[in-house]
Amino acid sequence: MAFRILRTRALLGFCLALLASLTMADLAFALLYGISKGLGSSLGGFEGGVVILQGGAKSVHTSRVPLSIAESLRRIPGVEAQAVTLSPTTLYGRPLTVRGVMDMGEYAGGMVEGEAPKGSGPWILLGEEASRSLGLRVGSIIALGSPSTPRTVLLRVSGIYRLGDMRDYEAAVPLGVGAELSGLPWGMASAIRVEGMAREELEKLVKTQYSLTIAHETMRGYITILDPLNVQVATLSAEKPGPKTIQLPFGYYTIIYRDSYISANLTSLMLMGDTSINLSQPGNLQRLRVEAGEDQRPILRGGDGKLIPGVWTEGSWLFEAPIGLYTLEVGGREHLIPLMGETTFNPKAIGGELGRAEIRVQWQDGSEVKDYLISIWRPDGTLVASSRSPGTHTFIELPPGEYEAEVSKPPYLARARFKIPGDGVNIVLPAVSNPGRITPSLYQQLRALSPIEASSATITSLLGVTTTSLTAVTALLTILSAISVITIHRGLMRSAEDNIEVLRALGAGRRQLLRMVWAKILGLDLAFGLASANLASLIQRQLLPVSILGYGIQPSPFQTTIYSMILATASWLISTRHRGEEWEG
Amino acid sequence: MSLTASILSIASRGELKVGFMILTISLFTGLVVAVEAMAQSYARESAALREISRMAEVKVDTSPMGGAVRVYASTLDLEGRTLMILASEDPGSLINLEGARVEGGLPGDGELLVGLGLRTLAGEGVLKIMGLPLRVSGYISSPAHLASSIITTPETLRKIGLEATTLYYAKAPAGAEGVPMAEAPSSSSLVGAVTGEALSTLSILGHILTAMLAVTCAVQGYNSSQEGRRAFRVYSSLGASRRMMACSLIILSLTLSLAGVTLGYALGLAGSAIISSTLSLALGLPYVKPLAGVELLRWLGTSYALSSTALSIGLLKGYRVDGV
Numbered sequence: 044m045a046f047r048i049l050r051t052r053a054l055l056g057f058c059l060a061l062l063a064s065l066t067m068a069d070l071a072f073a074l075l076y077g078i079s080k081g082l083g084s085s086l087g088g089f090e091g092g093v094v095i096l097q098g099g100a101k102s103v104h105t106s107r108v109p110l111s112i113a114e115s116l117r118r119i120p121g122v123e124a125q126a127v128t129l130s131p132t133t134l135y136g137r138p139l140t141v142r143g144v145m146d147m148g149e150y151a152g153g154m155v156e157g158e159a160p161k162g163s164g165p166w167i168l169l170g171e172e173a174s175r176s177l178g179l180r181v182g183s184i185i186a187l188g189s190p191s192t193p194r195t196v197l198l199r200v201s202g203i204y205r206l207g208d209m210r211d212y213e214a215a216v217p218l219g220v221g222a223e224l225s226g227l228p229w230g231m232a233s234a235i236r237v238e239g240m241a242r243e244e245l246e247k248l249v250k251t252q253y254s255l256t257i258a259h260e261t262m263r264g265y266i267t268i269l270d271p272l273n274v275q276v277a278t279l280s281a282e283k284p285g286p287k288t289i290q291l292p293f294g295y296y297t298i299i300y301r302d303s304y305i306s307a308n309l310t311s312l313m314l315m316g317d318t319s320i321n322l323s324q325p326g327n328l329q330r331l332r333v334e335a336g337e338d339q340r341p342i343l344r345g346g347d348g349k350l351i352p353g354v355w356t357e358g359s360w361l362f363e364a365p366i367g368l369y370t371l372e373v374g375g376r377e378h379l380i381p382l383m384g385e386t387t388f389n390p391k392a393i394g395g396e397l398g399r400a401e402i403r404v405q406w407q408d409g410s411e412v413k414d415y416l417i418s419i420w421r422p423d424g425t426l427v428a429s430s431r432s433p434g435t436h437t438f439i440e441l442p443p444g445e446y447e448a449e450v451s452k453p454p455y456l457a458r459a460r461f462k463i464p465g466d467g468v469n470i471v472l473p474a475v476s477n478p479g480r481i482t483p484s485l486y487q488q489l490r491a492l493s494p495i496e497a498s499s500a501t502i503t504s505l506l507g508v509t510t511t512s513l514t515a516v517t518a519l520l521t522i523l524s525a526i527s528v529i530t531i532h533r534g535l536m537r538s539a540e541d542n543i544e545v546l547r548a549l550g551a552g553r554r555q556l557l558r559m560v561w562a563k564i565l566g567l568d569l570a571f572g573l574a575s576a577n578l579a580s581l582i583q584r585q586l587l588p589v590s591i592l593g594y595g596i597q598p599s600p601f602q603t604t605i606y607s608m609i610l611a612t613a614s615w616l617i618s619t620r621h622r623g624e625e626w627e628g
Numbered sequence: 629m630s631l632t633a634s635i636l637s638i639a640s641r642g643e644l645k646v647g648f649m650i651l652t653i654s655l656f657t658g659l660v661v662a663v664e665a666m667a668q669s670y671a672r673e674s675a676a677l678r679e680i681s682r683m684a685e686v687k688v689d690t691s692p693m694g695g696a697v698r699v700y701a702s703t704l705d706l707e708g709r710t711l712m713i714l715a716s717e718d719p720g721s722l723i724n725l726e727g728a729r730v731e732g733g734l735p736g737d738g739e740l741l742v743g744l745g746l747r748t749l750a751g752e753g754v755l756k757i758m759g760l761p762l763r764v765s766g767y768i769s770s771p772a773h774l775a776s777s778i779i780t781t782p783e784t785l786r787k788i789g790l791e792a793t794t795l796y797y798a799k800a801p802a803g804a805e806g807v808p809m810a811e812a813p814s815s816s817s818l819v820g821a822v823t824g825e826a827l828s829t830l831s832i833l834g835h836i837l838t839a840m841l842a843v844t845c846a847v848q849g850y851n852s853s854q855e856g857r858r859a860f861r862v863y864s865s866l867g868a869s870r871r872m873m874a875c876s877l878i879i880l881s882l883t884l885s886l887a888g889v890t891l892g893y894a895l896g897l898a899g900s901a902i903i904s905s906t907l908s909l910a911l912g913l914p915y916v917k918p919l920a921g922v923e924l925l926r927w928l929g930t931s932y933a934l935s936s937t938a939l940s941i942g943l944l945k946g947y948r949v950d951g952v
Contacts, residue, residue, distance in 0.1 A: 060843055060846070063843050064843050067839055067840045071840075074832065074833060074836075075833075131818055132814045132818060134809065134810060135807055135809055136807035136821060138821040161708070162708070162709065163776075164776050165703070165777065166703075183793075184701045184712075185809065186809050187814075188684070188686070188810040188813065189813060189814065190813055190815045190818055193686050194726070194771055194773075194812050195686055195797075196773045197712050197795075219772065223773050401752070405744075408772070408775065409743065409744030409745035409746070410744060410769070411747070436752070469749075515903065516663075523655055523837075523840065526652055527652075527840055527847075530844050530847045530848050531843075534854075537850075537855070587832055589825075590825055591825050591826060
């Protein structure tokens with residue numbers, strides 16, 4: 044009935060025009076929505092939580108945030124923190140965003156080809172979409188240029204991943220490689236994503252400077268405070284009495300006592316407010332048991348030459364002295380004794396058939412470590428030998444067996460087990476040789492943002508437009524689309540005007556016309572709204588592969604369908620109302 | 629001619645719903661103009677940005693470039709670590725191009741220059757690779773990415789027996805021709821690439837809008853003919869031929885399109901300038917001055933051609949359907 048009233052040819056034209064108009068409107072909406080939402084959320088991959096960025100940074104790509112904050116936040120129960128670096132660069136002239144990642148676990152779970160290697164190194168993982176558009180396979184060696192420095196990095200494609208979000212359009216590298224590509228100094232990241240803490244609380248926490256008051260007994264040496272990256276943030280002389288107060292930003296700190304060649308871990312604390320601690324441990328006397336005969340009478344001297352008296356008890360000589368480095372004379376030989384806790388020393392341990400072992404010591408960045416103390420311990424805790432070493436390689440001769448080497452380069456301490464005979468052992472001190480210092484002002488610049496705010500800043504820096512202006516364009520486009528669809532409705536009704544006049548003359552009221560004609564048109568509108576949304580998504584995916592900074596604008600079928608339905612229904616409502624008024628007039 | 633004048637006169641009195649037609653054309657054209665003016669401004673700004681960006685100093689490619697150093701690159705897993713091995717006949721130039729700092733000497737045949745991160749693997753100055761003992765001639769102390777790299781000679785790489793990818797390193801602008809695999813700093817090429825993407829997106833948006841304009845004009849023309857069918861019947865009864873009517877309707881659509889496109893041009897430029905200045909004042913964003921260039925004329929021409937053609941088709945179709 045409705046088809047007869049509306050005239051078949053006009054209805055066919057109406058359907059085609061409606062489909063074309065709605066499809067184009069949906070396409071434009073999908074494009075704008077894709078840019079503002081998809082790209083925005085993907086640039087950080089920050090779908091939830093709070094993002095810490097440097098205040099004043101134009102985008103996440105130019106932000107600098109101390110990595111130590113992420114390491115500290117991870118130690119708070121219930122809080123997840125991930126530091127990332129983001130470097131936009133080009134490969135064969137095509138933009139590619141390279142993400143430096145702290146923890147590759149999520150990527151390892153999404154590998155579709157190859158694998159995510161363990162540890163840092165010259166490797167890269169490619170998102171499935173990026174590998175497709177760049178035509179790269181696992182095993183390829185690629186060069187990437189830093190956007191800000193004249194430095195190229197050669198990397199091997201170790202795997203291809205699929206995470207199902209916009210990160211499939213980018214590449215992932217170890218955090219250190221990402222930081223180098225971004226031109227970030229050591230210990231910095233582009234941003235930190237935090238989950239499990241409210242935005243205001245987080246911003247206050249990272250921006251505030253807290254007082255740390257340390258009370259201690261008067262003693263030789265120094266008290267050093269290390270941050271979670273083992274960077275020395277403060278050093279206090281322990282020789283002056285009285286509590287000392289220093290201002291520090293939020294963080295997890297380790298407090299170390301150190302004297303020449305000696306370091307001892309005193310305590311660790313999470314500084315989240317003004318805190319006072321009392322350090323009394325370094326002043327305590329430590330016991331040294333020397334397994335020598337009663338007649339050998341060992342002599343123990345402190346660094347200042349002061350003699351420490353010993354007593355013969357339970358078959359060995361016992362000395363009590365504060366933490367420090369001592370010289371023990373026994374059997375006509377001198378031995379260095381690092382006294383950092385209860386220690387047993389056996390001067391007869393080295394004897395008989397000896398094997399040679401190489402102990403290699405370096406900083407985290409591979410630099411040579413000079414002038415450190417190396418001590419060799421048996422598994423039962425007995426000190427076997429101890430010596431100062433001038434360079435990276437130390438050769439030591441010991442009887443066959445298992446040992447533990449302890450390297451003390453105040454304020455750092457590292458241990459590793461090795462066997463004789465064997466290949467020796469590599470010991471890496473838990474710090475870099477020359478870390479940069481982070482100024483307190485950087486902490487005050489930090490801002491905790493929602494993912495939308497972080498994305499908006501990034502879109503602005505990339506395209507010169509804000510999500511607000513994109514929303515304004517989308518709104519204007521919606522109005523124009525509604526005009527277009529209303530016009531099409533009017534055309535249909537115009538073509539059927541004569542038939543409708545006849546119906547009215549036959550006594551059909553507004554309600555009957557609504558049921559017989561307009562309800563059917565609404566059905567068509569909704570059907571074409573649905574069809575056009577799907578068609579628009581298909582066209583966008585197959586024919587218009589739009590990308591910004593290498594990120595493909597992903598179709599958003601659900602949002603596009605909702606938009607299409609709202610547009611079709613609103614246009615129908617306006618047309619119905621307009622025609623009703625005309626008829627009543 | 630008098631028929632055309634008469635139809636235009638009817639239209640000017642507000643019949644045939646021409647006001648709505650002009651409004652539609654002007655709104656669509658305005659949005660197209662705004663998008664295009666901002667796109668041109670963006671292109672100009674990005675060109676300036678590209679000029680002030682730090683130009684590339686080093687280029688790497690898989691094809692030979694003038695004055696380039698040939699490098700064979702391969703990877704190796706050693707004691708659970710992935711290492712990059714670079715071999716070049718001219719390791720000194722490669723080190724210079726990488727801006728690397730070296731402690732020790734350049735590698736000769738059977739020798740390696742080893743990244744600092746691999747120092748502990750090189751016991752007593754010798755590093756064993758695939759069972760082959762090779763002397764360490766020195767260490768690379770920076771940059772950081774070379775900490776896991778080894779630089780050697782092609783002959784040594786052949787002895788090790790690894791397959792390698794051939795790359796060419798050159799100082800820019802030695803290899804200015806073509807697009808290289810990578811360049812550093814890459815900011816200039818990045819600006820160019822992102823600008824290209826953004827302009828392509830805006831161009832697609834412009835095409836969608838003009839297509840929507842065409843569909844809307846065609847339907848509006850049809851509706852308008854239907855509105856004016858009584859007037860057309862009067863003209864027919866007064867002896868106006870179908871050809872004369874068609875000519876007059878085409879002239880009407882050309883006139884309406886011209887008015888709509890002109891108004892749209894003004895609306896688009898003024899609107900985009902007002903929006904940009906409002907955003908600048910409200911959000912502190914930089915003011916982007918809309919730019920009217922030759923490309924904008926092309927878009928205006930397209931809008932005019934499409935809207936007038938679609939309007940003519942719609943008007944003529946509505947006139948014929950009516951069977952006058």
